[in-house]
Amino acid sequence: MTNSPVDRDILIIGGGIFGAAVAYELARHGLGERVLVLERLQPAAGATSRAAALVTMVRDDAAQIALARQTFRTIAELENEFSEDIGRRTVGALHVAPASHLATLQARAEKAATQGIACTWLDQTAALARAPWLAPESFDHAVFFPDECYVEPYLFATALLRAAVSLGVRSETAEVTRIVVEAGRVWGIELADGRRRAASVVVNAAGAWANSLSVDLGLPLPMAPVRSQYWISEPAPIFPRDGAIVLMPAIRAYARPEVGALLFGIRERQPAVADARTLPADLGGFVFDPDDADGWANLAEGADELTPYFPALETLGIAHYLTGPSNYTPDRQLVVGAAPQIAGLFVASGCNGSGISFAGGVGRLIGELIRGATPFVDPLPSAPGRHGNFDPYSREFLAACAAARAQKTSG
Ligand SMILES: Cc1cc2nc3c(=O)[nH]c(=O)nc-3n(C[C@H](O)[C@H](O)[C@H](O)COP(=O)(O)OP(=O)(O)OC[C@H]3O[C@@H](n4cnc5c(N)ncnc54)[C@H](O)[C@@H]3O)c2cc1C
DSSP, X not given: OOEEOOSOOEEEEOOSHHHHHXXXXXXXXXXXXXXXEEESSSTTTTTGGGOOOEEOOOOSOHHHHHHHHXXXXXXXXXXXXXXXXXXXXXXXXXXXXXXXGHHHHHHHHHHHHHHTOOOXXXXXXXXXXXXXXXXXXXXXXXXXXXXXEXXXXXXXXXXXXXXXXXXXXXXXXXXXXXXXXXXXXXXXXXXXXXXXXXXXXXXXXXXXGGGGGTGGGTOOOSOEEEEEEEEEEOOOTXXXXXXXXXXXXXXXXEEEEETTEEEEEEOOSSOXXXXXGGOOSSOTTOOSOXXXXXXXXXXXXXXXXXXXXXXXXXXXOEEEEEEEEEEEOTTOOOEEEEOTTSBTEEEEEOOTTOHHHHHHHHHHHHHHHHHTOOOSSOSGGGOTTTTOSOOTTSHHHHHHHHHHHXXXXXX
């Protein structure tokens, strides 16, 4: 076994959106020459390239709004300072609900007002102009957040990495098999080819696989990979390309335009969850439920609730079904921060299905913690060690993570 020289002493494991965002943030603060990103496949090969990629600020939790707001700033930097085009479409998000769920919309509008997020109530005609596929009788109230957007997630992650590399970061294709800890401090990492690399800082941004590098350190991460999924309809004239993102909180569903078609997702009542140890490195061909590999049973289950909003679902064909793992946590907080009792180890994970929205904020927060700067949001709620020692692979824990997704109604 050989040890590599310490020419780069900040190692980031994972080239998904979180690893890329941390690298970018460190590089912007002059640490690029110290950073090495280790990705075993290609950048964004994991959950990132599968995302529906809604980038939304409107949420219940003020700290999470701050994380998402930072993502909008990061996107603006990439576009303005690095001339990157990440496919951003600022079409706004329309939240619609029947009278029985008016309080949900009111709470969101009030939260937006206190957080300085633009927001306006629309009458039905104005709402339907932004989403002509919606059935008028399916909703009584509509509130519109004009600044919400969606992006192309592969382009977002690779733009972050390109910008980071232009500022000195290096990126390598390599599989990390172990994070090495000595005397309560991170020593470095071990690679699949047997090499070891010393480091003063290691960031575990290994997505759905992060627990496999963490449990053996006595740091089980409070999250599990839960199936996220969406469908894309056939194209139809009722889906204008500049149509709004639509959130339907009463049925835990969302939709957005996708080049003349509609991309839509429904959070099922009992989402499938995986034991992270069984996830293959390459998600191509991986299915959570071999009995429903094409997602038809799931779509049938959700169709009862969705069809009243989206009647064309009954007649339109489905062109694509896409699924992948998102790390959900029972308390719906992220898993982002410093490891307790292991100096130099940081975790950037636990996205709760919103990692694209949170990426800029997560990158900034981890960057601040590594640099010893004052964090812009309180890192305590997302502390990686907050559950103490427990079994992250137990059936009970996996069920609690799946339940968190079943209850999700935000973007
Ligand atoms: C179907 C679906 C829809 C979604 N829709 C949205 C949405 O609309 N909006 C939103 O904000 N979020 C959405 N998400 C969530 C979002 O995709 C994730 O939160 C985000 O991509 C997580 O990024 P990550 O970097 O943590 O993980 P990943 O993208 O999975 O990156 C982890 C990387 O680590 C690498 N890796 C793992 N282990 C090792 C190792 N040992 N050595 C080296 N490399 C390793 C992997 O190859 C991978 O590239 C969706 C997710 C899915 C699946």
